[in-house]
Amino acid sequence: MKLCVSLLAAALALSMGLPTQAVETTVWQIGNLDDNYAELAISGSYAAYPRQFPRDVSFTVGKDDPAKSWPFIHPGPDDVWARPRAHYSKTHPFAVRFDLPEQPKGIFTLTIDMISTHPTAPPTYSISINGKGGEMELPGGSDAALTDPSQGKQFVLRVPIPASSLKQGRNDLVLTATRGSWLIYDGLVLTNDPDLTCTEAAVTGAALTPTTRFVRSGGKLRQLADLSVRFSQSMISADAVVYAAGSTCRIPLNSGPLGEAKAEVSLPEVTQPTTVRCAISCRGRFRTQVFTFELRPQRRWTLYVQPSAHVDIGYTDYQERVIKRHNDNMTAALDLCAQYRGFKWNTEAAWVQDNYLSLMPATRKPATSRSRSRYPGRGSTLKFPTARCSPAKTYSTEPACRGTARRTTSPSRNPAARSCGPP
């Protein structure tokens, strides 16, 4: 069964006062809106992408042919198969360059017709027009569409673009799957109705979501929250003023082509539920709208980072690469020890330290007693194959592990840590 979704279209079209008999002209089109991808490049052969598009996509309207220059599939960062080399970029921007011969007028509409998306990891899709962008999460589709377009779950995205966001001459549109996996195109069309005008814009919703992240600023701890604001129109530049616990901060917002703006807000740390007010204004577009949220205290987490979980030189990678990686980690750890007083580092195996000290120049070794006090301690003693242990056996090893750690991790006082070996 085909699923056809048109997000934003109804709300945005109403807010922009689209007449029922709008007269639109096609500015450009890539592919045909025919529920098929046969007319697009590497049709049905996704594995050909890294060979045919090693530098991703740069499509010039009026010059390039979709059959050669616009792939039927748009990979996301999860798609390892789409990278010609491991170190290449994980995202794959698709750029469209087009010229407008005259000063743009009225409303443009970008229609992106998709055949399907990855079923369990659909992409977060970013649209940027002349440097201003926004993104949205696409719904999951069907991977049967990779070889059979009739098996897809179709999705149509219509984005109204005011003429003020475009310009006479060259314009740049960039489409990117910023998270997740692939999507498959049917075709893209940009249309224009020069007689349409925007009605008054409005904020249609706002949310403030606390995060678990804190920052220290001016000696005081502040907690970070994510502000999300949805507008009735795309490409609106507005201001948000957030009032919380005697603190005020002003944040610029840009709704982008999808009508939604997101920003990170730094607020004073609260110890009890606290009211936060957010006033959103856009001079000349709409009157100030005020939203009220409740900011709750957030738990402070202690973060332990384990860079590796299996020191077996030559098993997880070539020996020289394993050695280099551990040495790089040690160098970075020493730098962080010097930079942050509370930073501690424990190696998983004693070999990591011994090897580093034998190879590194004296200038890299901890020289002072102060730096030695936080120098990476010896590990290895706490590593055992947890997958082979019963829960009772696992817990019973805890005192022994701590005792061994106290005896062997001199001079630093590293907390007992346990890494899990593979089964």
Ligand SMILES: [Ca+2]
């Ligand atoms: Ca279609």
Ligand SMILES: [Ca+2]
């Ligand atoms: Ca098509």
